[in-house]
Amino acid sequence: MTKHKKLKKWVDECAKMCQPDKIIWLNGSEEEKVILEQQACDTGEIIRLNQELLPGCLYHRTAPNDVARTEDLTFICTSKKDDAGPNNNWMLPKEAYHRAREIFTGSMRGRTMYVIPFSMGPVGSPFSKVGVEITDSIYVVLNMRIMTRIGTKVLEYLGKTGAFTKCLHSKAQLDITKRLILHFPEDNAIWSVGSGYGGNVLLGKKCLSLRIASHLARQENWLAEHMLIMGVEEPGGKIDYIAAAFPSACGKTNLAMLIPPEGLKIKGYKIWTVGDDIAWMRVDTDGALWAVNPESGFFGVAPGTNSKTNPNMMEAIKKNTIYTNVLLKMDGTVWWEEGDGPVPAEGIDWMGRPWKPGMKDEKGNIIKGAHANSRFTVPAKQCPSISYRLEHHHGVPISAIVFGGRRAHLAPLVYESFNWQHGVYVGATMASERTAAQFGKQGEVRRDPMAMFPFCGYNMADYFGHWLKMGEKIEKKPKIFHVNWFRVDEEGKFLWPGYGENLRVLEWILSRCRGEVEAQKTPIGYVPRPQDIDLNGLNLTNKIMEKLVAVNKNEWLEELKGHQQFFEQFGERMPKAIWDEYEALKQRLESK
Ligand code: GTP
Ligand code: SPV
Ligand code: MN
Numbered sequence: 001m002t003k004h005k006k007l008k009k010w011v012d013e014c015a016k017m018c019q020p021d022k023i024i025w026l027n028g029s030e031e032e033k034v035i036l037e038q039q040a041c042d043t044g045e046i047i048r049l050n051q052e053l054l055p056g057c058l059y060h061r062t063a064p065n066d067v068a069r070t071e072d073l074t075f076i077c078t079s080k081k082d083d084a085g086p087n088n089n090w091m092l093p094k095e096a097y098h099r100a101r102e103i104f105t106g107s108m109r110g111r112t113m114y115v116i117p118f119s120m121g122p123v124g125s126p127f128s129k130v131g132v133e134i135t136d137s138i139y140v141v142l143n144m145r146i147m148t149r150i151g152t153k154v155l156e157y158l159g160k161t162g163a164f165t166k167c168l169h170s171k172a173q174l175d176i177t178k179r180l181i182l183h184f185p186e187d188n189a190i191w192s193v194g195s196g197y198g199g200n201v202l203l204g205k206k207c208l209s210l211r212i213a214s215h216l217a218r219q220e221n222w223l224a225e226h227m228l229i230m231g232v233e234e235p236g237g238k239i240d241y242i243a244a245a246f247p248s249a250c251g252k253t254n255l256a257m258l259i260p261p262e263g264l265k266i267k268g269y270k271i272w273t274v275g276d277d278i279a280w281m282r283v284d285t286d287g288a289l290w291a292v293n294p295e296s297g298f299f300g301v302a303p304g305t306n307s308k309t310n311p312n313m314m315e316a317i318k319k320n321t322i323y324t325n326v327l328l329k330m331d332g333t334v335w336w337e338e339g340d341g342p343v344p345a346e347g348i349d350w351m352g353r354p355w356k357p358g359m360k361d362e363k364g365n366i367i368k369g370a371h372a373n374s375r376f377t378v379p380a381k382q383c384p385s386i387s388y389r390l391e392h393h394h395g396v397p398i399s400a401i402v403f404g405g406r407r408a409h410l411a412p413l414v415y416e417s418f419n420w421q422h423g424v425y426v427g428a429t430m431a432s433e434r435t436a437a438q439f440g441k442q443g444e445v446r447r448d449p450m451a452m453f454p455f456c457g458y459n460m461a462d463y464f465g466h467w468l469k470m471g472e473k474i475e476k477k478p479k480i481f482h483v484n485w486f487r488v489d490e491e492g493k494f495l496w497p498g499y500g501e502n503l504r505v506l507e508w509i510l511s512r513c514r515g516e517v518e519a520q521k522t523p524i525g526y527v528p529r530p531q532d533i534d535l536n537g538l539n540l541t542n543k544i545m546e547k548l549v550a551v552n553k554n555e556w557l558e559e560l561k562g563h564q565q566f567f568e569q570f571g572e573r574m575p576k577a578i579w580d581e582y583e584a585l586k587q588r589l590e591s592k
């Protein structure tokens with residue numbers, strides 16, 4: 001156990017409230033994993049997949065109403081409402097504790113309470129943060145084992161007095177009317193109850209590494225961001241690193257492990273994956289911005305992942321992977337829509353019902369075998385493109401920051417901001433069509449600054465201010481870009497092939513960072529001259545390329561109204577520099 005008095009006291013208090021039958025402290029060993037897996041399989045919480053075809057792989061279904069993060073039930077609990085800002089649901093800490101306590105009380109009766117000491121980032125690195133998650137879900141324990149570094153080594157590092165985030169979780173009754181995801185930045189605590197889904201319950205992920213960490217980052221002068229981190233290696237061996245923020249289910253995982261397309265093969269690029277979801281970034285002594293991925297696993301979207309779109313991931317998930325809400329095949333393997341292999345003739349769907357292709361529900365809609373937000377949890381080290389720098393304390397130096405979203409119209413394939421302040425504006429005005437990763441109407445365009453709207457643990461106006469301030473601290477500033485892989489033609493078809501082909505755009509981005517290529521100036525930023533994107537081996541006409549980088553002033557003037565409306569809700573707290581950028585953009589768009 002531990003000699004840490006505060007930790008012991010907190011675990012005692014939680015046990016008193018939740019009333020578990022027993023308490024187990026996780027040590028992180030392989031033996032422990034074997035026992036837990038067996039227990040979860042015995043109760044049916046988890047199904048062991050075909051061990052010959054998928055060694056070490058497990059299968060789990062969540063409750064049908066518990067398949068994505070529930071942002072409506074997610075709260076930032078600060079003593080002042082304005083500190084949470086209009087971007088967050090807010091509750092007074094006192095009220096939040098009170099409401100949650102009612103649901104937590106007795107919630108672990110007849111169950112075991114697991115205590116998981118975990119580290120985000122390599123154990124002992126000065127950039128890492130320690131958390132302790134208490135949970136009554138073996139599924140959570142098994143996922144945390146993959147996504148974070150857990151066990152005795154973390155307790156040893158904590159010693160008698162080390163600081164940690166208190167993370168309390170109970171499935172309780174998995175009742176959506178008794179579900180709350182509460183963050184207490186002032187207490188360095190998270191309480192999550194009534195859910196068993198990923199981002200709601202793997203508390204090291206969005207809750208700690210983004211919502212709580214963003215709050216700490218502001219105080220400690222660093223950045224906690226919803227970003228992938230990847231390295232692009234040139235034949236000479238030089239690696240440039242890119243950090244990119246796209247909203248949930250908009251392509252971070254896929255981009256982070258892309259494989260160079262055929263047409264670019266002769267150029268000899270190699271891609272290295274550092275992270276696919278979260279980046280913690282600091283200014284180092286060299287004046288550059290350095291990034292670490294605090295996670296040790298990937299919690300990736302299954303549908304759409306196949307050997308063409310993401311061969312690295314397909315290789316990674318062949319073993320030791322937990323599959324959630326995908327289709328279970330009769331041979332004990334798994335499948336999902338737009339996955340590999342033929343559509344199976346039959347299977348058990350994500351809700352546990354017999355499934356055949358083409359089946360329809362009462363409204364006549366096709367029933368999918370896998371939920372659109374079904375996922376796999378896989379150790380990062382199993383990914384063939386994983387960077388050797390994953391365990392490096394200082395991480396990697398960032399040359400370019402890329403923002404992006406899912407926009408059927410408006411946003412060009414890529415554009416470059418004029419400078420840091422303008423880049424912050426570009427990030428602050430990001431918008432994207434809603435995906436299955438969050439509850440709500442799919443396809444609706446919503447503003448999602450820096451892909452952090454659901455994850456910023458404080459008032460977003462202050463967050464923009466923090467980004468502006470960081471710009472003053474970074475001597476060697478990364479250039480800031482915006483990409484959109486999702487622009488469509490008149491028939492609604494994607495204009496850009498995406499996936500591996502996105503390297504062609506990254507190539508332009510890095511050339512711009514090195515000052516090697518010209519660009520066209522438009523009111524919104526620099527876009528590539530069509531001839532500067534290498535289209536070798538791609539069947540893409542110049543005309544389409546022109547469409548892809550076109551900037552329509554009238555559409556942008558319309559878009560500007562959305563910027564204004566969004567910013568106005570932050571009132572006086574909004575940094576003046578953001579409004580200055582707004583005015584400057586407006587003038588550029590209105591001038592001939
Ligand atoms: P989170 O894990 O929710 O944060 O998502 P993510 O940003 O990592 O998204 P991911 O890479 O898993 O992609 C989500 C969906 O977008 C998948 O269905 C992909 O197939 C699809 N997608 C990814 N990249 C591209 C692309 O370049 N073009 C197109 N058209 N689709 C893409
Ligand atoms: C996301 O929704 O952005 C994810 C999955 O990465 S979750 O862990 O549920 O947040
Ligand atoms: Mn994410």
